[in-house]
Amino acid sequence: MSADTLRAAGHFRKSRGTLVAVVIIMAIILLMLFHLIFGGKPARTGNPPQVVSAATATLGDMPVILNELGTVTPISTVTVLPQLSGYLTDIGYQEGQDVKKGQFLAQIDPRQYEINKLQAEAQLAKDQASLDQARADLARYQQLHQQKSIAEQTYIDQTFTVAQDEAAVKADKATIAQDELNLTYCHITAPVDGRVGLRLVDPGNYVTASSSPGIVVITRMKPTTVQFTVPQNSLSQVLQRFNAGNKLPVTVYNSDDTKQLASGTLYAIGNQMATSTGTVTLRATFANDDELLYPNEFVNARLLVDTMKQAVLVPTPAVQSGAPGDYVYLVNADDTVSVHKVTQGPSDGKNTVILSGLSAGQTVVTDGMDRLNDGAKIKIAQAKPESGTAPASASSSANTPHHGDKRKHDSDSASSNS
Structure with a gap:
């Protein structure tokens, strides 16, 4: 072969090698882009789920109670x-x-x-x-x-x-x-x-x-009365029950709300609204046989207005307030949570009534919500029975974890994330 032919063949092989290298480099770049674009989301699935406590919404009775500050007022002071x-x-x-x-x-x-x-x-x-x-x-x-x-x-x-x-x-x-x-x-x-x-x-x-x-000065000690005020927004319900002839029970606790002092009934409602406070004065009577109610003493009065029958109840910590309003973290079947807006009703401190947005049988998160967001993966913690507690009561306590369990769950979650 002539020298010109050899030079042409060498030039062709060199061009083909360069083309192959360019194709390989482009393929590598495309693979990297594909990994970055389509491989980023699946990588997140490797994050450990958040450990939380949960409870199931149930049906039950909820007393509608007005908690007000009252004063022991004797029937007669002469x-x-x-x-x-x-x-x-x-x-x-x-x-x-x-x-x-x-x-x-x-x-x-x-x-x-x-x-x-x-x-x-x-x-x-x-x-x-x-x-x-x-x-x-x-x-x-x-x-x-x-x-x-x-x-x-x-x-x-x-x-x-x-x-x-x-x-x-x-x-x-x-x-x-x-x-x-x-x-x-x-x-x-x-x-x-x-x-x-x-x-x-x-x-x-x-x-x-x-x-x-x-x-x-002579003061009548027993029987005695307690005067307290209720806001105008709650007055209509009280009037409706009182005018219908219902005896509305009133329970009185001491000033720091730690001890029950007496139980009585509402017997009189004031005839004027205080324009400065938007409240009306109510008066309840008590036998006070043990004389625990002392004249002019400040007490906490709890007026039972009504009882809601078969209401949807969830533990009070499950209800959160934020930008959406009142909401709960609803536990889904795939072990994720979703933000669920609800309308809450009366509460007794332990449980809260859900008027709308939730049904009995649905599961909500009650603890460990500080790092949750919509769609987050979760793991429901199993509550451990306390020492000396019968096994039958362990299942009932699973819906309300203790503070010690909460600290353990947070510690487990932190160690998993690290």
Whole structure:
């Protein structure tokens, strides 16, 4: 072969090798692009699922309760005031003692009023004698008048004299009655049953009619009432039940809401709405036999308005609030979760009513939601029974994991992600 032919053959082989190299490089580039475009999403499936706790929505009864701040208000609180003036000579009660209506409390010096009564009785005797004489004269004048032996005017004047003496006698009797009443006022008694407070004035002091602060304050301890307010948005439901004749139970707890003090019933609703707060005052009555409700004490009142029957219930931690509104993480059949918007109703702290958006039997996440999002893979943790707990109760506690389980789940999840 000639030299020109050899050079042409070598040039052809070199061009073909370059073309093959270019094709191989392009193929590698295409494979890399394909891996980046179509291989990125499947790689995410390798992430470990989020460990969560879950519970199943159930049907049950939910009480509709209004929790309000209230004040213990006695049925009667009476400040005993003196009705007249005088020196206080005696006290007939012990501070903090229970007294009955009519029981002796205090004594005002009665001597001045006894003297006034004696003077009034003397004046009555004098006026009564004058009346008797005037009547005797009138009887004689009447006979003479019939015989035409005296002037007509003399007879009429004597009639007026008798009327004047009769009026004087009546005035004297009224004065005596007033003196007797004053003597009664000197002997101060309890106007109502109740418990007396601390002594407000000591014996030896000069008191005057209606002087402040009075002799003592008597407070009715039992039965007693509790006043509390409800917002106007809740009033219509209360009125509907109350006006229908239903006895709405009210339970009272102490100020820190840790101990139940008493149970009673609602018996009165105020007739005006407070414009400044948009609330109306309600009053409930309690027997208070153990006297745990103390006058003017602040308490927490729980009014049971109604009971929702066969409502959809989920554990309260399952309901979240955010941009979509109220929502839950619904557990799907493929072990993923989806954000499910719901409308929540009343809650008792442990469970919450779902008015719409969820059905009984559906499973929702109750714990471990801090790193969840729509479509995330999950793994439902199995709650471990507590020590000393019967196996039968272990399954029921699986829907409500304890705080220790939550910390363990978060730790497992963190170690899996690392």
